[in-house]
Amino acid sequence: MPSMIHVSAPGKLMLLGEHAVVHGRPCLVTAVDSRLHMTLTRSGDDRFTLDAPDVGAHGVTGRLADAFRDGRALTHGTRFIESALRVFAEQIGLEGGVAIATRSDFSSQLGLGSSSATVACALFGLARLQDVELAPQRLFDLGLETIRRVQGTASGFDLAAAIFGGTLVYENAASRRIEPLGAPGLPLIAAYSGIKADTATYVQRVNARLAAHPAAMEHIFEAMRALVIAGRDALIQCDWARLGELLDMGHGLVHALGVDIPQTAALVFAARAAGAFGAKLSGAGGGDCVIALAGEDRRAEVERALEAAGGTLLRVAPNAPGVRVETESTP
Ligand code: MEV
Numbered sequence: 001m002p003s004m005i006h007v008s009a010p011g012k013l014m015l016l017g018e019h020a021v022v023h024g025r026p027c028l029v030t031a032v033d034s035r036l037h038m039t040l041t042r043s044g045d046d047r048f049t050l051d052a053p054d055v056g057a058h059g060v061t062g063r064l065a066d067a068f069r070d071g072r073a074l075t076h077g078t079r080f081i082e083s084a085l086r087v088f089a090e091q092i093g094l095e096g097g098v099a100i101a102t103r104s105d106f107s108s109q110l111g112l113g114s115s116s117a118t119v120a121c122a123l124f125g126l127a128r129l130q131d132v133e134l135a136p137q138r139l140f141d142l143g144l145e146t147i148r149r150v151q152g153t154a155s156g157f158d159l160a161a162a163i164f165g166g167t168l169v170y171e172n173a174a175s176r177r178i179e180p181l182g183a184p185g186l187p188l189i190a191a192y193s194g195i196k197a198d199t200a201t202y203v204q205r206v207n208a209r210l211a212a213h214p215a216a217m218e219h220i221f222e223a224m225r226a227l228v229i230a231g232r233d234a235l236i237q238c239d240w241a242r243l244g245e246l247l248d249m250g251h252g253l254v255h256a257l258g259v260d261i262p263q264t265a266a267l268v269f270a271a272r273a274a275g276a277f278g279a280k281l282s283g284a285g286g287g288d289c290v291i292a293l294a295g296e297d298r299r300a301e302v303e304r305a306l307e308a309a310g311g312t313l314l315r316v317a318p319n320a321p322g323v324r325v326e327t328e329s330t331p
Helices: 076-091 114-129 136-151 157-164 199-212 214-236 240-257 262-273 296-308
Strands: 004-016 027-042 047-052 057-063 098-104 167-172 176-181 188-192 278-282 289-293 312-314 324-329
Touching (some): 004 114, 004 214, 004 240, 004 278, 004 289, 027 114, 027 157, 027 214, 047 076, 057 076, 076 098, 098 114, 114 136, 114 157, 136 157, 157 167, 167 214, 176 214, 188 262, 214 240, 240 278, 240 289, 262 289, 262 296, 289 296
Antiparallel strands (some): 004 324, 027 098, 027 167, 047 057, 167 176, 188 312, 278 289
16 A cells, blocks of 8 residues: 555636536536646544645644534635545545645636545545545545535536546536547637636526526526537537637627626637637636637637736646546555
8 A cells, every 4th residue: 555645636627518517407628737736645643634735724734533524624725625534534434644735736716626626636545545446436426525515516527527537528417427528639728817706606696597587597508508519519520610609609608697707708809809719708707717719820819819808828738637646655
């Protein structure tokens, strides 16, 4: 059994279907090559120690029995790791103490899915530290349980990206669907709007609009489903012009949900004016990131336009591999 293990998991960007996925429709998501890194070291006692500087946690330590006890974490920044420790202890069994340290290639402000990548790393790393083989589907189930104990309604699409990697159709309906798609060469550009969005707030806003206008909102969600189905085909055929047009329509629909803001709209229009195949906001809305697709001949121009409109380019490539071991050492 290893005494120390270094694992990593990718961030993600939503291509199509945000919010609708919370309401049982499919979405399209790609894992990106900015990764969350985690080192797990056995400690041989009954304690955990957590260092997660990106979320302000430095040397947080407690007894394993106190991790996420009664649904409460020792600090806000450690709640996802503590929840993972509790779920792992309950469902697999923890064989002693552990020190966990994280480092991220990307800021948790960007909305790239750092919480899900953290959960994927924690559960996968704990299993590997104890030589337990967890099938990806089982890892996903444990991860979703971990996240839901912290934040209630999560669709799990970002966890699927963190575990399975690549580009996926994800649907969390009566039967769950996680369908890997080949999408080689997806010409993705991403930019941060400069505004940190609070996902829970925007999920609630969409819920409020759904309660006020159920028939119209169900139609929007169904239109989003149609875009995801068409987007899947366009991805498989590497038809970027067609996928771009679908992204444009997707942006119109998230605007109709009420989660677009002037800053994301400005970036989307700037990318289109500079010759992108298409552009949209990506994620919960209220800020975070926008994505665009552009051919090689337009890429530099679209990137310049996004920066001129106030965006910060994210140098991320799509289709990144899922959670994995980087290195391990045995005593
Ligand atoms: C947030 O990135 C995407 C949402 O669909 C929430 C979720 O799927 O959990 C708004």
